[in-house]
Amino acid sequence: MDDQTRMLAGLGGLGGLSQADVGDPDSVRKQQSLGQPQQDIGDILQQIMAITDESLDEAQARKHALNCHRMKPALFSVLCEIKEKTVLSIRGVQEEDPPDPQIMRLDNMLLAEGVSGPEKGGGSAAAAAAAAAAGGSPNDGSIEHSDYRAKLAQIRQIYHAELEKYEQACSEFTNHVMNLLREQSRTRPISPKEIERMVAIIHRKFSSIQMQLKQSTCEAVMILRSRFLDARRKRRNFNKQATEVLNEYFYSHLSNPYPSEEAKEELAKKCGITVSQVSNWFGNKRIRYKKNIGKFQEEANLYAVKTAVDAANASAQASQANSPATPNSGGYPAPCYTPDGRL
DNA sequence: GTGAATGATTGCAT
């Protein structure tokens, strides 16, 4: 009520805006002096009440006159200001929204997965990282890799299409509401700030829809990724050449088949596999060899011969008769073979 | 379909 009083008082105080000024030519009612606010209010209230008794045409005419009045913009601005100070200020306090951590998380994830960021790099980088984490060999990964990328691109496409749709709907709706409010602002006090706030509310509503989209996109990516990783878990045998390289090292270091970190890296590079795969291979090989030496005898002899021949060739080329690097003291039992290669 | 081979994983010991 205080506000209303102030508002009406303010109205009265606005350069002595009288009923006649507002457009009632035959009215005998006059705006009272500034020194009598009580009387002013009573008078104005009476005027308002009188409107209900008027005919529709009269009211229309009065409205039209009011709209045309030279003081109308000033009057509206005052009303807007009052409205701003009272109703809007109460609601407006908590409207400054801080960045939502949930949406930030989703944004970060979509960016990291290459869904929301620039087209190239992200997705394949994530796939490569996934491949590396799974320890898959690079030569067999290409099919699944491209499959992963294709699926990710599909998700990306859907995501962007939906996002665009929402953004378009949002801007259309915002325009509609803004036009509506601008239209209404001719007949009731609506400040630009109020329109701005309304737009912010609309944007918030739409961004909550966008968050749902982001959430479901993230879920889709996670599912795709877990499927991809599961697929990577599928074992692929190493190629023949890689097995040969590993066996060569194993049997030529039978006394101490424990490659150093550097040797593992070297072998991994040669075989096109990861260091941990080399470690796995040697772990498996050692235990399986130890468990059943007899079974590996033939293989051991084969590689021993190969090593001996290679060494012989090397020494022949270097004209130096150094023996091959197969010291065998205290290690795994060596296979039986003659130095010339006969079993 | 079956069994052997083989890469990966897990739990434990050092």
Place this chain on the structure above:
DNA sequence: ATGCAATCATTCAC
């Protein structure tokens, strides 16, 4: 952290 041993899960040859 590394290696061993057992085991799992998949591939491959038959």
